[in-house]
Amino acid sequence: MQMRAPKGVMVLGQTDGEDPRENIIICRCNEVTQKDVEDLIDRGITDIEEIKRLLRIGMGPCQGRTCIPLVMGIIARKTGRRMEDIKVPATRVPIRPVPAGVLVGELDEE
Amino acid sequence: MRSRADVVVIGGGIVGLSTAYHLAKLGADVVVLEKGYVGSGSTFRCASGIRAQFTDEANVKLMKYSVKRWKELSDELGYDVGFVQTGYLFLATTEDEADVFRRTVKLHRRLGLGTRIIDMDEAREIVPILNTEPFILGQWNPEDGKASPFKSTFAFLMRAREMGVEVHEYTPVTAILVENGEVMGVKAGDRTIKADAVLNATNAWAPLVNEMAGLDRELIPIKPFKHQLVKTEPIKPGLVNPLVSPPSWNDSYIIQDAEDGGVIGGAGVEHGPTYDVTPTYDFLREVVRWMTRIAPPLKYVHIIRQWAGFYAKTPDSNPVMGEIKYVNGLYIAAGFSGHGFMMAPGVSEAMADLIMKGRTKVPLDWEWYDPHRFERGELRTSAFQIG
Structure with missing residues (x-):
């Protein structure tokens, strides 16, 4: 949890008066914040498959390694569901990003 | 869950949800039943392209109208569908193919599309x-485009819910109730919903749903x-x-x-x-x-x-749309052969009109898309397959 500075004190990287949840990044690939996730849940969209697609969480180069567990935690906390009852979305291949040229033999693997 | 509805829509993809929206606009009480989450069948897996550049009159006319509707949807629904007109560019590698492109452009221009031949x-x-x-050379229509499958599905879902449509996810239909050749409703497990009309909007699963109404899977061979x-x-x-x-x-x-x-x-x-x-x-x-x-x-x-x-x-890669004549009140819009996402706005408006009023102003050639054409051994010219 982020510390809140006293009113009127400027904190680098955080605009005074903003909802602090806007500064908590859940998905680095697509710059999704805690507030983005919670706003969708407040609108009744609580299915991880749906949140994933609307916010493109887990669809960036990291393949969801960071964000998916965080989103599952937020869903569990806000809906009262247990983490183990939330189904993890399918992991897509390739497990690690591969340059297209490597797949057609025109580039060497980095 | 409501126990009675004017229309039950089976399938919560873009076709089912947009039809539910258009039905609600006409004053119908609608329930949508989806076996997974919305869009989980084919909509969320699509490539997002939207084009009027088909090679036959029926599909061009339907898609020309759909593109017009795509342009209006964000304002109409109050939720962004992410539609942008970024065009479709087809590229010819041989002189023969270039000739085909030139003929296609003639057809498009006759039907009012802005398609033209461009150089490299x-x-x-x-x-x-x-x-x-x-x-x-290229065959280029700048009015084609793309939209977000995710945003547009939710735009229809949210707006439909605001208009009173019930959408139930993770609710597979287990039976379609038919008496004396007339649809009476559906069952989802131990719950029954009585309805005057049922729409099969399950695309890849449509034959399995038809079977629930006592129809042979091969009757409409999707x-x-x-x-x-x-x-x-x-x-x-x-x-x-x-x-x-x-x-x-x-x-x-x-x-x-x-x-x-x-x-x-x-x-x-x-x-x-x-x-x-x-x-x-x-x-x-x-x-x-x-x-x-x-x-x-x-x-x-x-x-x-x-x-x-x-x-x-389908055997001719064209969808089937209309009423299934063996069961009064059972409708189908399925078998989109890769084109369901782009066609949904036009198709859904026409299907809602057909179900509620028996006719539509949408330029949809019911004869072309007749669900019973395969029984008569008819095949349309294959719909141009890409994206």
């Missing part, structure tokens, strides 16, 4: 990373074929704005996601019939080969995702 200099301006060398896509990491916006496709290169295509900047690639590698969605290596090799030939700089870009979905194909 202009193509390069439209797609800055295009490899112009292998191609003779079969699920696995098609796949890959996506790259984000690249600079605008490098591949339109859908770009040389049809003679195994129906391959590339199109940049307007939202996250990744490039989606597809190719005509087909598996099935099957309900399996496991990605395959043969597709990955094939699609990347063509992507890097269409736009060579893509060689240096990482592939980050590969997934599969279904082309719910």
Whole structure:
């Protein structure tokens, strides 16, 4: 949890008066914040498959390694569901990003 | 859950949800039943392209109207559907193919599309990373485009719910109630919903749903074929704005996601019939080969995702839409053969009109899409298959 500075004190990287949840990044690939996730849940969209697609969480180069567990935690906390009852979305291949040229033999693997 | 509705829609993809919205607009009480989450069947797996550039009159007219509706939807629904008119660019590799393109352009112009032939200099301006060398000319319609499958599905879902439509996810239909050749409602497990009309909007699963109404699976022979896509990491916006496709290169295509900047690639590698969605290596090799030939700089870009979905194909690759004549009140809009997402706005308005009023002003040729044409041994000219 982020510390809140006293009113009127400027904190680098955080605009005074903003909802602090806007500064908590859940998905680095697509710059999704805690507030983005919670706003969708407040609108009744609580299915991880749906949140994933609307916010493109887990669809960036990291393949969801960071964000998916965080989103599952937020869903569990806000809906009262247990983490183990939330189904993890399918992991897509390739497990690690591969340059297209490597797949057609025109580039060497980095 | 309501125990009575005017219409039960089976299938919560873009076709089912947009039809529910149009039905509600006409004053109907509607329940939508979806066996997974909304969009989980084929909508969320699609490549997002929207085009009026078909090669036959029925599909061109329907899609011309759908494109007009796509333009209106964000304002009408109050939720952004992410539609942008970035065009479709087809590329000819031989003189024979160039002649086909010229004839197609004539058909399009007669039907009021803005399609035209362009040279490779202009193509390069439209797609800055295009490899112009292998191609003779392009067939270009700047009014085609793309939308977000995710945002548009939710736009219809949210608006429909605000209008009183009940949408139940993870609720598979288990029976369709039919008495004396008339539809009476549906069952979902131990729950029954009485209804005057039922719409089968389950695309790849439509024959299994027809079977619940006592119809043979082969009556309307829709079969699920696995098609796949890959996506790259984000690249600079605008490098591949339109859908770009040389049809003679195994129906391959590339199109940049307007939202996250990744490039989606597809190719005509087909598996099935099957309900399996496991990605395959043969597709990955094939699609990347063509992507890097269409736009060579893509060689240096990482592939980050590969997934599969279904082309719910009929024998002539044209969808079926209309009432099923053996069961009064049972309707179908399915078998979209890869074109359900782009067609949904026009199709859904027409289907809602048909169900509620028995007629529509939407330019949809019911005869062309007749669900019973296969019983008569009729096949339409195959709908042009790409993206």
